Amino acid sequence: MNDPLWNDLTAIFREVLDDDALTLGETTSAKDVAGWDSITHVLLVVAVEKKFRVKFTAGEIQKLQNVGELAALIRRRLAKPA
Amino acid sequence: MTNLPDITRLLRLARNGRKDAAIVMRSALLADTSSQLLAGALRGYAAHLGMALELFEAEFDQIESQVFDPASDLHGFGPDTVIIYLAGEKIRDGFGKLPVAERGAFASRFGTRVQALHQALASRGYRTIFFNLADPGDAVFGNYAVKVAWSLQNQIRQCNAELTRLAGAADDFLVYDLAAFQAELGRAGMFDPKLYYTSKFALTPAVIPQVARGVVRLLAARQGSFLKCVILDLDNTLWGGVVGDDGLDRIQIGDLGLGPAFTAFQSWLKQLRDRGIVLAVCSKNDEANAREPFLKHPDMVLRLEDIAVFLANWEDKATNIRRIKSIIDVDYGAMLFLDDNPAERQLVRESFPTMQVPELPEDPAEYLAFMTTLNPFETASYTAQDAQRTNEYQTEARRHQEREKFVDLGDFLKSLAMRASVRGFLPFNIPRVAQLSQRSNQFNLRTVRYTEKQLAELAHSPRHIALAFELKDRFGDNGLISVVILEIQGLVGFVDTWLMSCRVLGRGMEQFVLNTVFEIAAERGLARVVGEYLPTSKNGMVKDHYAKLGFQAEPDQRWTLATAGYVARPVHIAREPAGEPAAFPSPKTN
Numbered sequence: 001m002n003d004p005l006w007n008d009l010t011a012i013f014r015e016v017l018d019d020d021a022l023t024l025g026e027t028t029s030a031k032d033v034a035g036w037d038s039i040t041h042v043l044l045v046v047a048v049e050k051k052f053r054v055k056f057t058a059g060e061i062q063k064l065q066n067v068g069e070l071a072a073l074i075r076r077r078l079a080k081p082a
Numbered sequence: 083m084t085n086l087p088d089i090t091r092l093l094r095l096a097r098n099g100r101k102d103a104a105i106v107m108r109s110a111l112l113a114d115t116s117s118q119l120l121a122g123a124l125r126g127y128a129a130h131l132g133m134a135l136e137l138f139e140a141e142f143d144q145i146e147s148q149v150f151d152p153a154s155d156l157h158g159f160g161p162d163t164v165i166i167y168l169a170g171e172k173i174r175d176g177f178g179k180l181p182v183a184e185r186g187a188f189a190s191r192f193g194t195r196v197q198a199l200h201q202a203l204a205s206r207g208y209r210t211i212f213f214n215l216a217d218p219g220d221a222v223f224g225n226y227a228v229k230v231a232w233s234l235q236n237q238i239r240q241c242n243a244e245l246t247r248l249a250g251a252a253d254d255f256l257v258y259d260l261a262a263f264q265a266e267l268g269r270a271g272m273f274d275p276k277l278y279y280t281s282k283f284a285l286t287p288a289v290i291p292q293v294a295r296g297v298v299r300l301l302a303a304r305q306g307s308f309l310k311c312v313i314l315d316l317d318n319t320l321w322g323g324v325v326g327d328d329g330l331d332r333i334q335i336g337d338l339g340l341g342p343a344f345t346a347f348q349s350w351l352k353q354l355r356d357r358g359i360v361l362a363v364c365s366k367n368d369e370a371n372a373r374e375p376f377l378k379h380p381d382m383v384l385r386l387e388d389i390a391v392f393l394a395n396w397e398d399k400a401t402n403i404r405r406i407k408s409i410i411d412v413d414y415g416a417m418l419f420l421d422d423n424p425a426e427r428q429l430v431r432e433s434f435p436t437m438q439v440p441e442l443p444e445d446p447a448e449y450l451a452f453m454t455t456l457n458p459f460e461t462a463s464y465t466a467q468d469a470q471r472t473n474e475y476q477t478e479a480r481r482h483q484e485r486e487k488f489v490d491l492g493d494f495l496k497s498l499a500m501r502a503s504v505r506g507f508l509p510f511n512i513p514r515v516a517q518l519s520q521r522s523n524q525f526n527l528r529t530v531r532y533t534e535k536q537l538a539e540l541a542h543s544p545r546h547i548a549l550a551f552e553l554k555d556r557f558g559d560n561g562l563i564s565v566v567i568l569e570i571q572g573l574v575g576f577v578d579t580w581l582m583s584c585r586v587l588g589r590g591m592e593q594f595v596l597n598t599v600f601e602i603a604a605e606r607g608l609a610r611v612v613g614e615y616l617p618t619s620k621n622g623m624v625k626d627h628y629a630k631l632g633f634q635a636e637p638d639q640r641w642t643l644a645t646a647g648y649v650a651r652p653v654h655i656a657r658e659p660a661g662e663p664a665a666f667p668s669p670k671t672n
Contacts, residue, residue: 039281
């Protein structure tokens, strides 16, 4: 997939989860990825917020189910800042 | 300065660990919010410094049950230090649930709680590090809160006052000053409500590395790893301008030009000196010019007597720093170099990679603020003798000059007229013995660290012989400079501890100590003395200690020497009659 946003997301996940071979799909979720637990979830959120210069709400963080939803949330936020 | 890795890198460092670490620390982290990130960062930062931190983490909010239950996992683990972090935000969020009548007593109850925790930990020989409380924000009374005893604002501040009071009363109780960190950083930078309410994180991942750095420095200070000496440039570092060109009355100190900034910087350095950080001057200057402001300028805060070693000449700074080290004799890693000139900093950094060389800001007005943010001077102890250190090194510098007059070492040593005293561990010397035990890295055969409490127990142990040595000479008092602990194992005296301050190397003190040890060993009917060298990254200088003293090698790095037939080694040190032999610890017969 040659989508800049997706490439950035993959880079963040690889860095935080310390896995250079990690690939993400739309439906990839915490249970599919070793090391993606409640702690690294927070680190992922913080890293994504920093990289894309966006802020998520507490409710959004709690509702996220998979990487596809995260990507969609970033796109919405970039299109229309909260 | 080493750069601070971010949280992701720290966690990676923590996972990889340090198997070769010379310094291993054993701590526990107890918190009432989520502590996993902080725990990982603590381990990671220790690894970043080349140390290993074995860290026990409790499930969150298990503080009392871990501390007070004798069968808890905490006690099974057995840490040296227990770090406790209670979050101010958590206090804030529960404050409204308390009846108003109880709110005014919150801080005093908090103090009681902290005291009970500390006492329980101290009774097991663990040291306590408590985080004080960051201000969580109140906004119930506005500024009027200061006047209302039961406001959250007031109670939080009083909680911190309670922590200050309790820590001030006990050597084994330290405070990590999170409130000061918050003042530096601001609340918004360190607390993210979203992370707190979704995941119970009271610190943002962005600031956790800085907090971890502060806490690990506190832990490491206990292990003897902390700064002891500051090396100072003069022109445009201690004053504005160039004294050799501008002249005494045109340098900026006091009110002239940027003088107030340099005065403030010197005032801070003076406070460091007063607490025992050794100041040395290393300046490319004509010596007379360089000394003149210290002697004659009325606005100088630092005076010549504040400078332990004063080197002003035209040689390169690396050469001069080596000379400073030969007098002050601390690791290069325990030195911090301050110079406004980036080229000098670079040279020093390349010559001494372990030395701390902060990248001072270009604007001298920023020096002090920059250094307070860097906050590099941790320590785990402070004794009155620390403040004497500058005088001791000034005396040492005079000894060095004296040494150069003699061709023969023996003649020089004789001329020193040295007298040493030998005592057991007594209430008055135990703090200094503990400090040496915790700080000595180079001349330290086994690097076993003891707390004051453990030393007090050793002093009365029938199975141990504990000896503390003080040395005087005609230049002055070197103080308590060597410690030996023998453990009696049947007919063998095993040297559990032998350490010495490097300041008195080359004076024959090792031989004097050896003579004393064998005299006492013979009195106690021991057949032999057995020593052991446990290598660390810093104690290579005593690798051949026992061989040099005539011990025979045994397997497992052990060395042995019989008491029968021991011939006292020649020394130029007289035994001080005071305190000997009556002060030798006598064995208990029960």
